[in-house]
Amino acid sequence: MQVIKIQGSDDTPTVTLDKENNIFEISGRSLPEDVVAFYTPILDWLTEYASDPLDKTVFNFKLEYFNTASSKLLLDVLLKLEDIKNDGHDVLVKWHYPDDDEDMLDAGTEYADIVDVEFEQVPYTVD
Amino acid sequence: MASMKEHKESLDFVYDFYVKMKRNKINLAYEGEITHQITKAFTSLTETNMVREEDASSVQKKVFHVMVECLQNISKHSEGSPNTSAKDGRGIFMVSKGDTEYNVTTGNIIKNENVDKLRGILENINKLDKDGLNKLYKQQMREGHISDRGGAGLGFIDIARKTGEKLLFSFLKIDSTNSFFVLTSTISRIKE
Numbered sequence: 001m002q003v004i005k006i007q008g009s010d011d012t013p014t015v016t017l018d019k020e021n022n023i024f025e026i027s028g029r030s031l032p033e034d035v036v037a038f039y040t041p042i043l044d045w046l047t048e049y050a051s052d053p054l055d056k057t058v059f060n061f062k063l064e065y066f067n068t069a070s071s072k073l074l075l076d077v078l079l080k081l082e083d084i085k086n087d088g089h090d091v092l093v094k095w096h097y098p099d100d101d102e103d104m105l106d107a108g109t110e111y112a113d114i115v116d117v118e119f120e121q122v123p124y125t126v127d
Numbered sequence: 128m129a130s131m132k133e134h135k136e137s138l139d140f141v142y143d144f145y146v147k148m149k150r151n152k153i154n155l156a157y158e159g160e161i162t163h164q165i166t167k168a169f170t171s172l173t174e175t176n177m178v179r180e181e182d183a184s185s186v187q188k189k190v191f192h193v194m195v196e197c198l199q200n201i202s203k204h205s206e207g208s209p210n211t212s213a214k215d216g217r218g219i220f221m222v223s224k225g226d227t228e229y230n231v232t233t234g235n236i237i238k239n240e241n242v243d244k245l246r247g248i249l250e251n252i253n254k255l256d257k258d259g260l261n262k263l264y265k266q267q268m269r270e271g272h273i274s275d276r277g278g279a280g281l282g283f284i285d286i287a288r289k290t291g292e293k294l295l296f297s298f299l300k301i302d303s304t305n306s307f308f309v310l311t312s313t314i315s316r317i318k319e
Contacts, residue, residue, distance in 0.1 A: 031166075034277060069199070069277060071279070110261070
């Protein structure tokens with residue numbers, strides 16, 4: 001499968017989707033001018049990946065900030081992962097949050113509530 | 128060339144404006160088109176100022192978030208000036224900083240026919256407590272769709288739950304077509 005590698009900017013996240021090397025990650029800031037245009041290729045990639053996924057997919061979210069429009073698209077990403085799990089494959093979401101950012105921790109808890117996928121909350125320290 | 132009288136009037140206006148901004152502790156005021164570039168510039172400017180003034184990082188993040196959502200509301204929903212064909216909405220945007228709180232205020236034109244619907248949405252949000260807001264946010268995220276203007280219908284709900292404050296809003300009827308919609312969001316500077 002083709003690799004998706006998007007370098008982040010001050011309003012778009014860094015995205016790596018690499019099946020061969022088992023790297024699935026969205027990190028940084030997400031407030032793109034056009035959320036749908038930004039996330040559509042990511043969702044399309046996941047749809048294709050879902051037809052032949054790895055035995056275990058570990059998906060890392062390490063976001064500093066996302067706006068409400070992005071929150072909806074991030075849910076769509078998680079729903080794709082739920083599909084993969086429902087097809088009988090292992091999926092683990094690692095939700096990384098700055099240890100002083102309660103709102104980002106809450107956001108992870110909220111997604112874990114909505115989506116039926118195993119979630120692990122991982123605090124990290126910001127310098 | 129402007130006459131002396133005009134110059135004096137202009138000077139008075141600028142001074143008066145300056146005094147009013149100082150008195151109301153306004154650190155940012157803007158009227159015009161709200162583009163994505165403007166949104167990025169204002170948020171980064173405010174971030175820099177807050178870091179210098181040592182607000183807690185949780186407060187900084189909340190102010191940043193409220194600013195982004197408010198600016199995107201204007202850019203996506205304002206009817207803009209009737210005389211321009213600009214794609215981006217326009218409006219007024221202000222940030223003030225008191226000893227205990229930040230206030231983010233927006234003002235923009237909306238069609239009279241949309242006033243009741245918007246008032247209903249905001250009144251409903253203000254009736255809810257934190258759990259109610261969380262429930263509404265989840266429901267809207269699951270069932271809602273991204274509109275053709277790029278919004279998810281989540282901004283107001285999220286401002287209310289992240290600030291823990293009621294949304295202050297009012298509508299001023301301008302004429303038979305339009306109203307002016309003003310919204311103020313308050314972010315406490317005192318860390319919980």
